[in-house]
Amino acid sequence: MKILVTGGAGFIGSHTLVELAAAGQETVVIDNLCNSNRKSLERVAELTGREIPFYEVDTRDREGLNHIMEAHRFDACIHFAGLKAVGESVEKPWEYYENNIGGTLTLLDVMRQHGCKNIIFSSSATVYGNPAIIPITEECPKGHCTNPYGQTKSMLEEIMMDVQKADNEWNIVLLRYFNPVGAHPSGRIGENPNGIPNNLMPYVTQVAVGKRPELGVFGNDYPTPDGTGIRDYIHVVDLARGHVAALQAIERHCGCAIYNLGTGQGYSVLQLVKAFEKVNGIKIPYSIKPRRAGDIATCYSDPAKSEKELGWKAQYGLEEMCRDAWNWQRQNPNGY
Numbered sequence: 170m171k172i173l174v175t176g177g178a179g180f181i182g183s184h185t186l187v188e189l190a191a192a193g194q195e196t197v198v199i200d201n202l203c204n205s206n207r208k209s210l211e212r213v214a215e216l217t218g219r220e221i222p223f224y225e226v227d228t229r230d231r232e233g234l235n236h237i238m239e240a241h242r243f244d245a246c247i248h249f250a251g252l253k254a255v256g257e258s259v260e261k262p263w264e265y266y267e268n269n270i271g272g273t274l275t276l277l278d279v280m281r282q283h284g285c286k287n288i289i290f291s292s293s294a295t296v297y298g299n300p301a302i303i304p305i306t307e308e309c310p311k312g313h314c315t316n317p318y319g320q321t322k323s324m325l326e327e328i329m330m331d332v333q334k335a336d337n338e339w340n341i342v343l344l345r346y347f348n349p350v351g352a353h354p355s356g357r358i359g360e361n362p363n364g365i366p367n368n369l370m371p372y373v374t375q376v377a378v379g380k381r382p383e384l385g386v387f388g389n390d391y392p393t394p395d396g397t398g399i400r401d402y403i404h405v406v407d408l409a410r411g412h413v414a415a416l417q418a419i420e421r422h423c424g425c426a427i428y429n430l431g432t433g434q435g436y437s438v439l440q441l442v443k444a445f446e447k448v449n450g451i452k453i454p455y456s457i458k459p460r461r462a463g464d465i466a467t468c469y470s471d472p473a474k475s476e477k478e479l480g481w482k483a484q485y486g487l488e489e490m491c492r493d494a495w496n497w498q499r500q501n502p503n504g505y
């Protein structure tokens with residue numbers, strides 16, 4: 170297949186390019202580089218032994234998208250491009266709605282005008298809100314999103330389902346990611362946050378490399394065994410392979426399909442910190458801080474549907490996630 174990958178220079182996109190290449194798929198990338206660096210694509214070329222055509226284009230740029238769709242005939246699009254910082258989305262809601270929703274609407278319109286009606290979309294476990302059932306199956310009702318970022322994911326899911334309902338030539342796969350962490354085992358590509366990391370694992374690796382003095386643990390009074398929040402961390406290489414598997418759903422004309430991509434195993438903040446220390450032999454100083462607004466106690470997936478229908482199952486555990494996250498940070502202390 171020939172696949173348009175939006176946001177391909179980013180964290181999950183770059184890892185997915187490597188796995189798509191290994192599966193023999195052809196890719197073309199668009200990215201406006203607002204949260205990434207073209208070096209990631211150079212590293213992908215180095216890992217895969219092939220150059221991937223790249224266009225520095227924004228998903229809101231209709232002319233730019235038209236030009237690319239005229240130059241290539243795509244079988245499907247994997248749509249990663251979007252803004253993703255929860256806190257920033259509370260400060261800049263308009264920018265999040267305009268970029269994420271505006272960009273996706275333009276992309277969908279240009280795709281259908283060029284007869285490409287197959288898309289895999291990066292959604293998030295955040296759409297479950299404070300989940301009604303644990304472990305979370307795809308049937309779990311969607312919940313209340315506490316921030317504009319989460320709202321864009323939830324709204325885009327609804328928009329795409331409506332588009333598919335009205336025109337059943339569309340095949341739409343909504344992938345709900347749990348907590349992607351780690352990096353390619355080579356240490357050549359990885360997560361490259363701007364400024365102070367919002368997420369746990371990159372914060373831990375920046376403490377490990379000496380860029381930050383200690384980790385703040387946001388709350389130890391949750392109703393969990395050690396009081397800290399529990400999440401379903403998933404190795405980014407497993408997550409990337411989930412996209413390769415999701416292409417099968419497109420091939421069998423799934424209509425609209427929703428899959429959780431998680432391991433099914435929850436770990437607390439302190440369990441992750443302990444695992445990181447043990448695997449890498451580095452002490453991570455931390456102190457307990459107040460709860461972070463909008464956080465929930467426990468969130469982990471039931472990944473059975475993805476295994477049954479896509480034949481996909483996460484292979485890596487917490488040890489490999491900690492090892493590879495550190496391997497990347499250690500080799501690239503300042504990112505790309």
Ligand code: NAD
Binds near residue numbers: 291
């Ligand atoms: P990332 O920021 O590393 O990658 C997103 C890429 O999209 C970046 O390269 C950025 O430059 C690009 N981009 C943003 N807006 C664009 C636009 N309008 N036009 C073109 N390019 C644009 O983030 P990531 O972690 O790789 O996430 C990829 C997708 O997965 C996002 O949609 C994100 O919301 C979603 N997701 C991520 C997580 C996570 O924890 N990382 C969890 C759930 C869902």
Ligand code: UFG
Binds near residue numbers: 348
């Ligand atoms: N945490 C800390 N200290 C930190 C950062 C995080 O204690 O410095 C804790 C949080 O309170 C939470 C856990 O670590 O209990 C995980 O937090 P993250 O910020 O890494 O991840 P979240 O589960 O809050 O959210 C992430 C993405 C969302 C995505 C969601 C999917 O940021 O975009 O996973 O489940 F929607």
